[in-house]
Amino acid sequence: MSRISVRGFAVASATAVTTVGAVVGVAAGDTGQQQPSNDFEAASAGDATLLADIPSGQQARVQTATLTQQADAQADAADIAARKSAEESARKSAAEAATAKKEAAVKQAAAEAKAKKEAAEKLAKEREEAKKQAASRSATRDASSFPVQGSYSTAQVQAMARQIVPADQFQCFSNIVNHESSWNYRATNAGSGAYGLVQALPGSKMASAGADWQTNPATQIKWGLNYMDGRYGSPCGAWSFWQANSWY
Template identity: 75%
Template sequence: MSRISVRGFAVASATAVTTVGAVVGVASGNPQQPSNDFEATAGEATLLADIPAGQQAQVQTASLTQQADAQAIAADTAAKKSAEETARKKAAEDAVAKQKAAEKAEKEAKERAEAEKVASRSATRDASSFSPQSSYSISQIQAMARSMVPADQFQCFSNIVNHESTWNYRAVNPSSGAYGLFQALPASKMSSAGSDWQTNPATQIKWGLSYMDGRYGSPCGAWSFWQANNWY
């Protein structure tokens, strides 16, 4: 706007000179046809003439203020946009960090569970660690099972034995000949765990645990199958 104001003064001056020249020409009997440039500059001079000379500085100041306001608004908009972009990036980085932390925690939890499982299995006793007896009570058989079966699998193991034989290691199915704690059929396959399978519940427990682990992955896997099918 300052450029226009300065140019306005120049145009006004040029217009004044041109106008005087035109008047002199008419007076001397040599009129001149005004050119298009003359008409345009005269129009601009007329517009500037509408603004009193004392107010032209105010107009120029107002124009500079508007420019400053526009620049301030543009700068504020750019700053907000930059802040929003920074916030989006920070949120994305936080989300990634949280996901990594969750994955790490999950991995560590699985490792701890596996370590506990291994420790539990390593703490179990083998069938051979029990001295043979002529007979066994249910509580003695259950105590054997607790010391041989991993703690996190015992309840599932117990559920199956309860349903199959109610912890009677000499139980026999009269129709099929299934025998023992797990009603093995044929009963003789328990010999893979020991030759005393008929009289030693520890040998039967050893066989039953091996069978559940081999076929269903664990006693709880076997129990899930039993619940769905009433056999395993």
């Protein structure tokens, strides 16, 4: 028989202490109800305690049981800490993802609102421009409202054009006429047969605007304006094409 110091082992856990108490009881030959010994109380208080003589065969089991309890307790504590860390990390990731999703939704909503606003502003601008053009056209004189003369000067022809062609399109119209006929309403291309201010080809096309297309500049201006609007959208559209191709 030998004695063993169990400082630290006895206080590892209640289970370990109970086990030690049971072994002590057996070693002392006590087969009745076991009562806490002074050694147990001292161990609970953290004092250095020497248990009663324990058979050497029991000592290893006592130590192993106590160490196992300590290892299990440490492993449980580590598992709990790991779970808490994982849960906290998951909560943090979820919060970050939710915040990012919310910010993305806000940005998308702002972008869509901006696009809708810009589209509405563009549409309003186009409508306003269309109204201005319509008002400008309605304010122009019809070709038939000009008195018929035997001949017309360049200044008179240009004055007619200013009253027939919308003001915002006149310069483009004038640029084309300058290049095509130099404002000569009787200009004739001997090679192609093109005729008049806008060099209609053939000149007889202008009959759709009036039977006097050969002698009336106003009729030629009316036909030329309708042609430019119908094919290019406007005299300025026709002028852009002319600049790129030297014809229209």
